Amino acid sequence: MGTTQPHQPTDDALELAELLSHTARRLRRGSTTQLAPLGLTNAQARVLRIVASVGPPLRMADIAARLEVVPRSVTTMVDGVEAAGLIERGTDPDDRRSVLVRLTPRGHALLARLERARRATAQDVFGGLADDERADLARLLEALCHRHGCSSCAADVHPQKGES
Amino acid sequence: MGTTQPHQPTDDALELAELLSHTARRLRRGSTTQLAPLGLTNAQARVLRIVASVGPPLRMADIAARLEVVPRSVTTMVDGVEAAGLIERGTDPDDRRSVLVRLTPRGHALLARLERARRATAQDVFGGLADDERADLARLLEALCHRHGCSSCAADVHPQKGES
DNA sequence: TATTGTTATACTCTATAACTATA
């Protein structure tokens, strides 16, 4: 049962899966706690941040694509954030089937607090690593994203850096 | 990627949070798909694996501690796995308040398939990395766990090392 | 009185399917 020999690649991957899931759980829990005072759930905060980070209003389908969820899930998330008065829905004049979501002034005013909450959470989880370790970790996770052909990720992480 | 403008440590941490959450989502989705044919949910598979990996029967509270969830959550998970006939509950003769959970023969027989499913998922997600990259990633995530004083993680990943 | 696990309940996140209103 117990293997003491050098691990196979798949064994490495298995360990990785455990470790990464575990860290993600810590991240999610911390995030939930930090976001609660703002009256936002994790999913709602993600919507708010996406709407805020993209200049022009987004359609529901755009948000769904960036969140990698089905459009139906976005309806619930947007409902919550809209009820909090942070974003608002409007019909796209060019295609009246589409709904355009944009930030309200109140939503814009909350962004700084949201950013602080996110930083606090991230710092709680990753603050234990040295600067170069964080850089290494970021590089590896980015490589993983790229090798999965994940476009949303790169766009998400480097929104306005015209670097190559 | 040498000399871009130096990010703040907290900015690095923020990127990391995004990237890691994203990878975790992919992992969870893949796992859900791979586990479905076995009739197991993610949480149920975790319970089964913990009960299988520890020799002697576990109390509900032990499982809760290893899963890092409240005991109530374990009740639901164990209900499902027990209904599938893979584990069974019994009263601890030494403390009749406690419930001891152990694997059934049928549960034991499923372990190989479970392991294959887990490997397939892990390979899907981390297969894109080279061997040394996987090793680096594991090292960094382990460091993170240790710096959070996370005992369950080390025990989870290296079961035969320093069993307590 | 303290502890173990449960019943009861609720909330978050996400999904599928059927429907509405446009196009």
Added chain:
DNA sequence: TATAGTTATAGAGTATAACAATA
């Protein structure tokens, strides 16, 4: 007919609180 978003519903995961049996 095809598309965008919604209503309706469901299931997974986890939590708190009150309660039972046992210590």
